[in-house]
Amino acid sequence: MFITLEGPEGSGKSSQLPDLADFLRRTGYNVLTTREPGGTPIGDQVRSVLLDKENTTMQPRTEILLFQASRSQLVDQVIRPHLEKGGLVLCDRYADSTLAYQGFGYGRDINELRAIINFATGGLKPDLTLLLDVDVEVGLTRRQKGGDVNRLDIFELTFHQNVRRGYHRLAQAEPQRWVTIDAGQPPERVQREIRKIILDRLRAKE
Ligand code: TYD
Numbered sequence: 010m011f012i013t014l015e016g017p018e019g020s021g022k023s024s025q026l027p028d029l030a031d032f033l034r035r036t037g038y039n040v041l042t043t044r045e046p047g048g049t050p051i052g053d054q055v056r057s058v059l060l061d062k063e064n065t066t067m068q069p070r071t072e073i074l075l076f077q078a079s080r081s082q083l084v085d086q087v088i089r090p091h092l093e094k095g096g097l098v099l100c101d102r103y104a105d106s107t108l109a110y111q112g113f114g115y116g117r118d119i120n121e122l123r124a125i126i127n128f129a130t131g132g133l134k135p136d137l138t139l140l141l142d143v144d145v146e147v148g149l150t151r152r153q154k155g156g157d158v159n160r161l162d163i164f165e166l167t168f169h170q171n172v173r174r175g176y177h178r179l180a181q182a183e184p185q186r187w188v189t190i191d192a193g194q195p196p197e198r199v200q201r202e203i204r205k206i207i208l209d210r211l212r213a214k215e
Contacts, residue, residue, distance in 0.1 A: 010214065011092055011133070012207060013103040016141035017173045019148030019155075020192045021199060022101050025141070028200055030099055033207065041091045044101035045079060049086045052079035073111050073122065077129035080104065084130050097211075104130060105138060105179055113175025114168050137210050139203060140180050141192035145169045148192075 014022040023044070030042045047056040055075050058064065080103070088098050104126045112119045143151075145166060180187035188206050192199055 010137070010211065011088065011098045011100070011135045012137045012139070012210075013100045013105065013135040014139050014141060015102060015105050015109070015176060016192060017109075017143060017145055017148050017169055017176065019151035020141035020143045021151070021196060022141050024196065025200055025203060026099060026101055029203055029207070032204055033097065033099075036208070038211070039091075039094070039096040040099060041087070041096055042099045042101070043083060043087055045083065045103055045106065046076055047079060048083040048100075049079075051082045055079040055082075069111070069115060069117065073107065073117075073125065076107055076111070077125055080107075080126075081129040081131075084133055089131075089133065100135075103135060103138075105176070108179055109172045109175040113178070114172040116171070135186065137207070138180075138187045139206065140176050140187055140189045141199065142173070142176065142189050143192040145173055 014026065016022050026042055026044075030040045033040045045052075046059050047053045055078050059067075059072065059075050059079075083100075088100065091098050107122055107126055108119060111117055112122050149166075149169065177189075180189050190199060190202050190206075194202075
């Protein structure tokens, strides 16, 4: 099963993932965790180009293609092989991030992006996507407190609000794949909710 975590900045995805993976491993699942952009040696090199604050001249189409380059490498080198072995993949961001950020955030054509994503992933879609939904200002404040601010964090508030609204639209359009979680709750409660949702899905499949 292929599970992705999505959400706006500061939604806490990345800090929830290790505990979640440990829990699922203890429960007996063969879990592989990864993240985007990155997750492979080539993808990590692409990631540093994408997030480098010095790269102020990066063009929107360049950015879109670099995200897909990192993604296609990750799908072929890491995600598909693990799924083929019957494993469980947990991925911090995936194709929906391109639709939310480059599509809804920048207002680029969604269908055009879907075609590029389809090429990059060979059509691989998640079985379940968890949206860790948090108010944009709350999320950005969390990020700034963590001192971990990247090139995409410094865009203005409306951009991030459009990203969040984009996620809501994506989730509404495919309710069987998406589950939305209130990530404004204390982290322990978010973790409990995520575990329950995933276990229910896994058990329904067995
Ligand atoms: P990262 O530091 O991993 O942020 P986060 O902890 O929020 O996941 O940086 C990834 C950034 O790249 C984040 O701002 C979202 C953005 N992004 C896109 O714009 N498009 C994409 O396709 C992906 C995968 C990420």
